[in-house]
Amino acid sequence: MNINRLCWINIIRNPSNTILSLLLMAFGVGIISLLLLLNKSVEEKLQRNLNGIDMVIGAKGSPLQLILSSIYHIDNPTGNIFLEEVNKIKSNPMIESTIPLSFGDSYKGFRIVGTTHAYPKLFQVNFQAGKLWDKSMQVVVGSDVVKACQLKIGSTFYSSHGLIEGGEIHNKYAFKVVGIIDKSNTIIDQLILTNPESISKVHDRKKHSDHTHEGLEGGCSVDHNEMITSMLVKFRSPIGLIKFPRQVNETTNLQAAVPAFEINRLISLLGLGLRSINMIGFFIILVSGLSIFISLYNSLKKRRYELALMRVYGASRFQLVKLVFQEGMLVSILGLFLGLLFSRSILFIVSFFISKNYSFYSVQFSLIKDELCLFPIALSIGLIASLIPIIKAYRINIPKTLSNV
Amino acid sequence: MLxxxxxxxxxxxxxxxxxxDILLQQGEDLLILGDSGVGKTTLIQILSGLLRPQSGFVEMNGTRFQNLSSKSLDQFRGSHIGMVFQQSHFVRNLSILDNLLLSLYLSNKLQDKKKAIHLLQEIGLSDKLNNMPDELSQGEQQRAAIATALIKAPDLILADEPTSSLDDNNCQKIITLLKEQASLTNAKLIIITHDQRLKDQFNTSIEL
Structure with a gap:
């Protein structure tokens, strides 16, 4: 028997006192930790896909939409642009390289993107099987597509019009899988890549039959020989970033958007929401502190005689203080770890259900740096909550307590 | 000597x-009788070092309480004085056996489980070792409380109204137990009470 053990026994023998404080602490910590984990995972994902892309050129419209559609493939494109017009810009000495993108068709909800070999190379992908396309109608598929559509080398399929499932099937020309890309944790995992000519080919055949359904979700053009959806640009030096986009936006019919800037804007917009949820989490931690305080204070009131008795047994003031202090801290620490566990379990469950399409939620079980701030917060709340009960225990008046039987 | x-x-x-004034040799008993309000509880607290007297001194085994810091007095009380109260109190979340072990721990003595079990058997609580204090009857609680005071083999047993809330039968048992245990460890026994039933049981008594 010792103080540590007594403290532990006091906690587990009084579950009703402890459980509320514990759950509140776990819940508060869990919410903040969940947000931090999500935030980190989304930010990482966003940043990883930005690699090597300084600017995107596309049709006029919302710059954020252009970025979301051309880099993350999660929004509809702003429209199409004439290749001729883009080529004029391309020759600018500030530009190091460009990658054209044409899209508007999909297969089972996965986008088919017409581009050059430079696009997959940008993400430094490895091949699980096969190789890059060298003819029209050959495609290379990302790992998520392979998994969801059960494709393999040599499989063929028809594309459907539009970026969501259920569009008209282009059944004149079939695509053939020639390469499968390893999981790269980039957007490539969810794309079907081919050359721009294949996209044109599929649509050229269709040219006469129907022009009408190229509404919002469409964005594929009448003549792909002359038009593309957007172009990714890499500059020779960061100076390009400052001057070039403005130049394009002011002097041409095209729109230039800087992903780094747009994404920062997006994150700061999201950040506002995150901050308020963070505040709620912190508030719950505070309430848990209050609950720890109340339960310690109440149990101390009931145990006044018990503490006095321990003094009579020979306990020092310090030992009583230690007992009360440890009870408060143990609940905080248990709550803290329970909260960290809680956030990870939630993420695990969430990722299990939505990993098919947007694998933004790759679960991280190790602690992340931002979470370290939760330790001092939880511990100091525990400390502050135990402070008054500690002082009470320290000052306990043995004769008075003992004679007030 | 006290x-x-x-x-x-x-x-x-x-x-x-x-x-x-009190003078008590090793192994002697003393009954202090007094009605309510004459300062019985005050006296027992002074004798145990819980209260410091305004004048005079308490000396035990050559140590004057007034010369000790409150921390050393706590330790001194822990290892040399066993106290029994009118209402028996325990650390409620611990079993009877664990209460005895806690008493040993806090007085810096070896936590001898066998010895604790033996003592509980001796006072007739062998089947209550692992019961919680609340599960015992009042007579049993009082005996268990005496066990927590005796387990550390104190030089002085101070009992404050140990029998007041007990019936005649239990009263007799408790007094016999206290006397037996005191003589077994050669401890001094002081009982402070208003319970007149105890008057004939002690050779030496003082009226307050």
Whole structure:
């Protein structure tokens, strides 16, 4: 028997006192930790896909939409642009390289993107099987597509019009899988890549039959020989970033958007929401502190005689203080770890259900740096909550307590 | 040896309790009788070092309480004095056996489980070792409380109204137990009470 053990026994023998404080602490910590984990995972994902892309050129419209559609493939494109017009810009000495993108068709909800070999190379992908396309109608598929559509080398399929499932099937020309890309944790995992000519080919055949359904979700053009959806640009030096986009936006019919800037804007917009949820989490931690305080204070009131008795047994003031202090801290620490566990379990469950399409939620079980701030917060709340009960225990008046039987 | 001289104490400054001198050798018993309000509880607290007297001194085994810091006095009390109260109290979340072990731990003595079990058997609680204090009857609780005081083999057993809330039968058992255990460890026994039933049981008694 010792103080540590007594403290532990006091906690587990009084579950009703402890459980509320514990759950509140776990819940508060869990919410903040969940947000931090999500935030980190989304930010990482966003940043990883930005690699090597300084600017995107596309049709006029919302710059954020252009970025979301051309880099993350999660929004509809702003429209199409004439290749001729883009080529004029391309020759600018500030530009190091460009990658054209044409899209508007999909297969089972996965986008088919017409581009050059430079696009997959940008993400430094490895091949699980096969190789890059060298003819029209050959495609290379990302790992998520392979998994969801059960494709393999040599499989063929028809594309459907539009970026969501259920569009008209282009059944004149079939695509053939020639390469499968390893999981790269980039957007490539969810794309079907081919050359721009294949996209044109599929649509050229269709040219006469129907022009009408190229509404919002469409964005594929009448003549792909002359038009593309957007172009990714890499500059020779960061100076390009400052001057070039403005130049394009002011002097041409095209729109230039800087992903780094747009994404920062997006994150700061999201950040506002995150901050308020963070505040709620912190508030719950505070309430848990209050609950720890109340339960310690109440149990101390009931145990006044018990503490006095321990003094009579020979306990020092310090030992009583230690007992009360440890009870408060143990609940905080248990709550803290329970909260960290809680956030990870939630993420695990969430990722299990939505990993098919947007694998933004790759679960991280190790602690992340931002979470370290939760330790001092939880511990100091525990400390502050135990402070008054500690002082009470320290000052306990043995004769008075003992004679007030 | 326990020795007190010219002890007095006052809570409010106007009413002063004065107490007769006590001299007690190892192994001797003393009954202190007094009605309510004559300062029985005050005296027991002074004797145990929980209260410091306004004048006079308490000396035990050559140590004067007034020369000890409150921390050393706590330790001294822990290892040399066992106390029994009118209402038996325990650490409620611990079993009877664990209460005994805690008493040993807090008085810095070896936590001898066998010895604790043996003592509980001796006082007739062998089947209550792992029961919680609340599960015992009042008579059993009082015996268990005496066990927590005796387990550390104190030099002095101070009992404050140990029998007042007990019936005749239990009262007799408790007094016999206290006397037996005191003589077994050669401890001094002081019982302070208003319970007149105890008058004939002790050779030496003082009226307050």
């Amino acid at each position: 020795k007190t001289e010219a002890l007095s104490f006052s809570y409010d400054g106007s009413h002063i309790f004065t107490f007769p």
